[in-house]
Amino acid sequence: MGPVLAGVLQLLALIGALALAYVPLGNHMAKVFSSERHWRVEKWIYKGIGADPDTEMRWASYLRGVLAFSVAGVLFLYLLQRLQGSLPGSLGFSSIEPAQAFNTAASFVSNTNWQSYSGEQAMGHVVQTAGLAVQNFVSGAVGIAVAMALVRGFARSRTGELGNFWADLVRGTVRVLVPAAAIAAVVLVACGALQNFSGIHEVGQFMGGSQQWNGGAVASQEAIKELGTNGGGYFNANSAHPFENPTPFTNLFEIFLILVIPLALTRTFGIMVGSVKQGYAILGTMVTIWVGFVALMMWTEFAHHGPALQAAGGAMEGKEARFGVGGSALFGVSTTLTSTGAVDSFHSSFTGLGGGITMLGMMLGEIAPGGVGSGLYGMLIMAIIAVFIAGLMVGRTPEYLGKKIGAREMKLAACYILVTPALVLIFTAASMALRTPPNSMLNSGAHGFSEVLYAFTSASNNNGSAFAGLNANTDWFNTTTGLAMLLGRFVPMVFVLALAGSLAEQKPVPTTAGTLRTEKPLFTGLLVGAILIITGLTYFPALALGPLAEGLA
Numbered sequence: 342m343g344p345v346l347a348g349v350l351q352l353l354a355l356i357g358a359l360a361l362a363y364v365p366l367g368n369h370m371a372k373v374f375s376s377e378r379h380w381r382v383e384k385w386i387y388k389g390i391g392a393d394p395d396t397e398m399r400w401a402s403y404l405r406g407v408l409a410f411s412v413a414g415v416l417f418l419y420l421l422q423r424l425q426g427s428l429p430g431s432l433g434f435s436s437i438e439p440a441q442a443f444n445t446a447a448s449f450v451s452n453t454n455w456q457s458y459s460g461e462q463a464m465g466h467v468v469q470t471a472g473l474a475v476q477n478f479v480s481g482a483v484g485i486a487v488a489m490a491l492v493r494g495f496a497r498s499r500t501g502e503l504g505n506f507w508a509d510l511v512r513g514t515v516r517v518l519v520p521a522a523a524i525a526a527v528v529l530v531a532c533g534a535l536q537n538f539s540g541i542h543e544v545g546q547f548m549g550g551s552q553q554w555n556g557g558a559v560a561s562q563e564a565i566k567e568l569g570t571n572g573g574g575y576f577n578a579n580s581a582h583p584f585e586n587p588t589p590f591t592n593l594f595e596i597f598l599i600l601v602i603p604l605a606l607t608r609t610f611g612i613m614v615g616s617v618k619q620g621y622a623i624l625g626t627m628v629t630i631w632v633g634f635v636a637l638m639m640w641t642e643f644a645h646h647g648p649a650l651q652a653a654g655g656a657m658e659g660k661e662a663r664f665g666v667g668g669s670a671l672f673g674v675s676t677t678l679t680s681t682g683a684v685d686s687f688h689s690s691f692t693g694l695g696g697g698i699t700m701l702g703m704m705l706g707e708i709a710p711g712g713v714g715s716g717l718y719g720m721l722i723m724a725i726i727a728v729f730i731a732g733l734m735v736g737r738t739p740e741y742l743g744k745k746i747g748a749r750e751m752k753l754a755a756c757y758i759l760v761t762p763a764l765v766l767i768f769t770a771a772s773m774a775l776r777t778p779p780n781s782m783l784n785s786g787a788h789g790f791s792e793v794l795y796a797f798t799s800a801s802n803n804n805g806s807a808f809a810g811l812n813a814n815t816d817w818f819n820t821t822t823g824l825a826m827l828l829g830r831f832v833p834m835v836f837v838l839a840l841a842g843s844l845a846e847q848k849p850v851p852t853t854a855g856t857l858r859t860e861k862p863l864f865t866g867l868l869v870g871a872i873l874i875i876t877g878l879t880y881f882p883a884l885a886l887g888p889l890a891e892g893l894a
Contacts, residue, residue, distance in 0.1 A: 348639055348667020351593055355600075355671070362601050367608025367620075373516045374489045374509060375613065383511050394508035399501040400842030403490055406506035407483060407834060411450050414476060415827075418446040421472045431465035432541055432555065444819040449473050451830035452480040452712060454566070454573030454682050454805040455822060457814040461555040461576045466538055473573055474562045478522070481569030482513035484680075484714030487834050488606065489613075491718045494841030495742045496614045498849050501842050517602070518569055525564035525598055532594075533587035534560035559584050567598035570712040572682025572805040580672070580685040581661050592664050592685055596672055599681045603627075603710035606717045614742055618860035623720055625865045630709035630872070631678055634702055638670040641695040641892075659690020659809075670695075677702035680712030682805025689783075689792065689810040696808070697888025700795055703802045704880045705872055706761065712803065718837050724859070725754045725840075727871040731857050731864075740856060743849040750843055757836040762879045764801035764825045769794050769883065771821075778817050783810040787894070791887035796822060801829040 379387070379394060387394050398406065421428075422437035422445060437445065441457055448455040449472070458464070464473070486509035493503050530536050539556030559575045563585050566573060576582040586592055604624060611620020643666055660669040669686035676683050677699040688699045702709075708719040725739075729746050732739030739746040772778040772793050782789035788810070795808035800822040807813065813822065858864065 344665050344667060345639075345643055347665065348643075348670065351667055351671060352635060355593060355596060358597050359600055359604055362597075363605055363608060363624075366601060366605035368612065370485075370517060370602075370605065370609040371612040373512050374504075374609070376512075379508075380515065383508075383515055386511050386515075387507065390507065392505075392507035394505050394511070396505055397502035398505055400490070400503055400838040400845075403503050403506045404835060404838045406510075407487065407838075408831065410479075410506075410510065411483065411831065414450040414479065415446045418449060418472050418476060419443060421468055422446065425465055425468050428465065428467045430467045430538070434463055434465050437463065440816045440819040441814060444823040445473075447823040447826045448805065449476040449571070449573060450480055451803055451826040452484055452569070452571060452680055452715070453800060453803040453826045453830070454571045455800055455807070455813075455826065456573055456577075456805070457819055457822075459577035460574055461557075466557060469562065469575065470558050474558070474565065477562065477565040477569050477571040477573070478514050478518050479510065481518055481565075481571065481713045482510050484570075484712055485513040485517070485602075485606070486510050486714065487837055488610075488714035488717040491721060491837055491841040491844075492610050492613045494844035495721075495744060497845045498743075498847060501846050503838070503841050503845060518565065521602075522561070522565040522568050525568055525594075526561040528594060529560040529563055529591060532591045533583075534563060534591065535584040536560040563595070564598065567595045567681065567683060568602065568713075570599060570603065570679045570681040570716075572676065572680075574683065580683045581687075583663075586685055589664055589668060592668050592672065595683070595685075596675045599675050599679055599683070600631075600710060602713045603679060603716040606714070607710075610717060610721075616742075616860060619742065622860045622862075622865050622868075623717075623724065625862070626720065626868045626872075627708070627710040627716070629865065629869050630705070631674070634674045634678060634698060634709075635671060638674050638695055638698050639667060641692050641698065642666045642670050644692075659687035661685055673699055674702060676806055677804060678705070678707060678709045678711070680707045680715055680803045680805070682799065684806050684809075687809040688795070688806065689788075689808040693788075693888050693890075693892030693894070696791060696795070697884055697892060699806070700791070700798055700884065700888060701876070701880070703798045703804045704762075704765075704884075705876050706758070707802050707804060708872070715803065719757075719833075722754050722757050722837070722840075723872050723875075724868055725750060726758070726875070727864070727868045728857060728859065729754075730871055731867060735855075737855055740850050741859060743852070744844045744847050745850055750840060753836045753840040753843070757833050757840075758875065760832050760836075761801045761829050764829050765794070765797045765880075766883060768797040768801070768821050768825055772797070772817070775817075778815075781812040781815055781818060783812070787887050787890040791891065794883055794887050797825055800825040803830050 422442040426436040490503040580586040607620040607624040611617035728739045728741045792811040
């Protein structure tokens with residue numbers, strides 16, 4: 342079997358598995374976030390944190406809950422790293438330095454999971470399990486909660502109430518992420534992933550020295566790393582490491598975990614707003630972009646020029662021989678079109694245009710299908726903008742799901758889409774203009790610029806993957822990427838929740854002959870075009886200086 346055919350068959354198998362999971366998982370999540378019943382374990386949690394899950398919140402109260410919980414998470418994870426040297430199970434590792442501890446705390450709480458450290462050389466069992474793994478669950482649940490608040494904004498009328506943040510957070514964790522991650526962890530262990538609490542082992546003698554391997558609760562963290570679209574690897578090589586991702590099957594299974602919840606949330610959305618066809622329209626937009634990017638990535642990586650690439654069957658530099666070009670391209674697109682950040686190959690070693698595709702995927706806002714929760718609310722923001730554009734074309738007040746899109750709604754949507762490009766471009770420009778930051782670049786010229794651009798694109802869009810050619814463990818990059826991660830995560834949430842509150846207060850608008858049918862393929866095409874055009878106009882100059890210049894050289 343040729344490598345191209347193998348890549349296509351992997352793509353078809355993945356699509357089939359996602360299609361089988363779409364309806365049952367989407368229906369389950371709709372029941373979870375619509376139920377008025379509390380499980381006993383949930384009642385214990387509410388009692389422990391002093392929350393009343395039956396109290397409805399307006400958008401400002403919901404936002405205060407999100408921010409208070411996230412600030413507490415940053416402080417706890419920061420202190421846990423700073424105290425690591427005094428904790429049991431530290432494997433002899435010292436405490437993390439302040440700038441790197443801040444960066445890591447901001448990274449995992451914001452669902453970015455950017456790593457400026459080598460996991461097996463820096464983090465002990467306590468920090469990995471009680472700190473990083475816990476945030477993998479709850480940061481994903483926060484994203485789902487905010488998405489549910491926006492969905493309720495569309496579904497409700499004449500009220501500003503959006504549900505209860507604490508109830509959404511606990512239910513998303515207890516009823517969705519924990520059981521799914523437990524099943525996924527068992528599958529990974531059965532396929533050879535590591536799961537223990539052993540110490541450091543010296544293995545063999547190599548060139549007069551020895552190699553050290555860590556044990557750890559790898560499979561359980563790997564499961565929620567992918568399922569919660571987190572991305573932080575237990576080991577520095579991330580999902581290219583055989584302890585995290587042993588076989589081609591686990592590679593495809595991990596891609597499935599990355600995509601399954603963000604895609605299924607579109608059905609949850611359709612059920613909760615009373616029209617599954619609206620969910621299918623959003624799903625169609627996500628799948629169209631994702632399949633297009635996969636096809637383009639495979640073409641760029643299989644387009645081998647020269648005898649070395651022809652012998653290898655594609656651009657194999659920086660890729661795992663276990664997964665090949667097809668598996669690596671599929672993983673690379675899926676992880677950068679979501680907020681996952683996991684990698685099974687090194688994106689810096691992709692072809693010039695291939696590296697640009699990974700960056701462009703993040704620049705879209707990670708909405709195809711995006712992160713758990715964040716992908717859905719990001720796509721709904723773009724749907725509002727597409728409806729507004731259509732309204733301008735025909736001279737009609739734009740409407741979406743029975744709600745008028747007025748000046749207030751458009752201002753909030755515009756502010757949402759401006760936050761991350763501003764962070765990416767300002768921090769990248771500052772890093773290239775100052776004297777010291779460029780010293781972290783491994784390469785010069787267009788590729789070196791791409792390393793810096795990729796870093797801030799990944800941080801600001803809460804992706805977490807790295808171009809693998811930039812020394813980001815400096816005070817400058819630890820601080821600036823940490824700020825970019827926090828601002829890129831929580832400032833957009835302010836606009837999403839304010840928009841949800843505004844929509845929930847509206848009176849429904851009756852459907853007429855002039856209403857744009859947003860469940861039709863025509864609207865899906867309009868939405869895809871709006872996303873690509875807005876992103877292109879925003880980022881094309883930066884892309885032209887980096888991956889486009891390198892790819893066309």
